[in-house]
Amino acid sequence: MNIIWITLLAYAYGTFIIGVSNANPFASCGNTFFGYEVDIVREALTISGWTYGTDYVFACSDSGQNATVGRQLISSSGMGDGYTYSLPTYNGQLSILIYQDRHFNTLSTLTVFSTWLWLSFVLTAGVVGLLIWFMESTEKSNVILITKEFLNSQWITFQGLFFSTTRRLSARSNWVLMWTFWGLVYAFTALFIATCVYQAILVYRPITYPEKLNGKRYLTSTTYLSFTSHYSGYHTEQEISLDDYDQQIKLLKNKEIDAIIFEREVLKKIAATNCDYQVVGDPFISILYAVKIEPGTDSSLKAALDNGITLLMETANLQTIKETYTSVSDPCAISNDPNAISLYSFGELWITIGVSVVFVFLLRSFLKKNELSRERRKHIEEVKTLMSRPETKILRVTEKQVRESEIEMTKLLHDIEKSLKRQNSLQSQMTNMLRHREILLK
Structure with missing residues (x-):
């Protein structure tokens, strides 16, 4: 009205x-x-x-x-x-919108080395440490000893898991755990890389420039059909605006079409709120409104x-x-390099591992420092206790007497040595005098 x-x-x-x-x-x-x-x-x-x-x-x-x-x-x-x-x-340009999940998966059941998957390895180490403690603890009536053995078994398990070393307790158990863990790491990493290569080379070939529309199904407006029809793709004509595009991108997600060709500004806005959709390649065709x-x-x-x-x-x-x-x-909103998605997931994987290793390393350093400090204090206390005992005092007196006797014996030996030297000197003089007299008598 x-x-x-x-x-x-x-x-x-x-x-x-x-x-x-x-x-x-x-x-x-x-x-x-x-x-x-x-x-x-x-x-x-x-x-x-x-x-x-x-x-x-x-x-x-x-x-x-x-x-x-x-x-x-x-x-x-x-x-x-x-x-x-x-x-x-307005001077507009056309661009290509494709669908690709940003969370690149190797297997749908694994969700590509998620944090929970790696956390399961840590929990496995804790369970194995608990089993080691249960099987090898000896004096179960001593609460302090039980706690100490439990902590030792946990630490040895983590040490073998992350640093490939085993000490003191359960060398065989830790060896098996360590090689199982790293075997799984290398196996899953190899599977991940192989799947990425397979997807990138053989399966996933995104339409990054209009010439790739040849033989592909795409959606565009009737207005732009004259610009895209010579690329020999199979087109569907529909209008798109920011007020109504859900049905069109749903076709893309369901693989009913391979791409949407539309104004770059509109596609950028769509990709800004739907992160599984990407504007790829460089813009093409100049349109004046x-x-x-x-x-x-x-x-x-x-x-x-x-x-x-x-x-x-x-x-x-x-x-x-x-x-x-x-x-x-x-x-x-935009990523012109679809292959960066897989690299993003791969980097997330190694960041998770790196943070875990750094945490364990810092924990190890902290525990080692505290252990050395406790051992030093314990040794000092033991020495003080030993020095305060009566038998230690008797030992100290006896030790003093022995030292004094050693000094006296050293002096005596020195005097004897001097006497012997003096006697040797007199004997030498007497020998010379006798020789001299003998010569005179002759």
């Missing part, structure tokens, strides 16, 4: 009626009129001195209007039919639009309006 009144008033007062098609984010028709191109027209006519309600009004796109805005492609066929176009309001002016419409409308759009371009306000509707802040 409101549209009828607007139309009657416009005809009565000579107001231009600009139809708005429903093509969010470019234009949207409802209780209010908004969208990238609608805002451009509003700003352009305001700059040219036109007033909304007096010089022009918006109405949902229908026949009997002076112009139409919202995904109106500039085409030579339209000009041949007498239509004119304003200066371009403008306000489509009906034949016979007064040229003042085109002149006002062209003047305002030119000024918006010069002041960069055109780009500002565009970013309001097309900017994407969600980090999952």
Whole structure:
């Protein structure tokens, strides 16, 4: 009813009626009129001195209007039919949307080395440590000893699991556990890499550029069919807007089609809120949109639009309006490299292992430091206790007497040595005197 009144008033007062098609984010028709191109027209006519309600009004796109805005492609066929176009309001490009689950799985039952899978190995080590303690603990009446043996068995199990070493307790059990664990690690890693290679090379071949549409099923708009039909794919014609795209992406997820070809800005918005969908490859085809002016419409409308759009371009306000509707802040919006998904999962796997190993290493260092500190304090206490005993005092006195005796014996031996040297000297002198007398007598 409101549209009828607007139309009657416009005809009565000579107001231009600009139809708005429903093509969010470019234009949207409802209780209010908004969208990238609608805002451009509003700003352009305001700059040219036109007033909304007096010089022009918006109405949902229908026949009997002076112009139409919202995904109106500039085409030579339209000009041949007498239509004119304003200066371009939007330079669009086509892109390709595909479906791929970001959580790349090797086997559906394993969910690719999830944190719970690796946590199960740690829990296995704990259970094995518990079994070792149960089988090898000797004095079960001593609570302290039982606790100590339990902690030792747990530590030895983790040590063998993460550091490939076994000490003191259950060497055979830890050896079996250690090789079982690392065997599973290498087997699952090899399976994961082989599956990624198989998927990337033989199974998953994404349509990253339009030439790959050959023989594929894709969905696009009738407007863009003239740009994509020469790629020899099997097309389905449907319109897509941000207000209604659930059915179209469901076709993609169910593998009923292989790709969706549409404006890059629309596909980016869809991918921003649906992380299993990706805009891949580089954009292709340049498409110019403008306000489509009906034949016979007064040229003042085109002149006002062209003047305002030119000024918006010069002041960069055109780009500002565009970013309001097309900017994407969600980090999952776009990935031009589908193979990065598998690398992401593989990196997550090794980060989990790395964090576990670092945690165990820090725990090991902490326990080792505390153990050395406790052993040192224990040794000092034992020495102090030993030194305070009576027999230790007697031993110390005896030790002192032995030392004094050793000193006296050393002095005595030294004196004897001197006496012997003196006697040897006298004996040598006597020998020399006797020889001298013997010579004189001769």
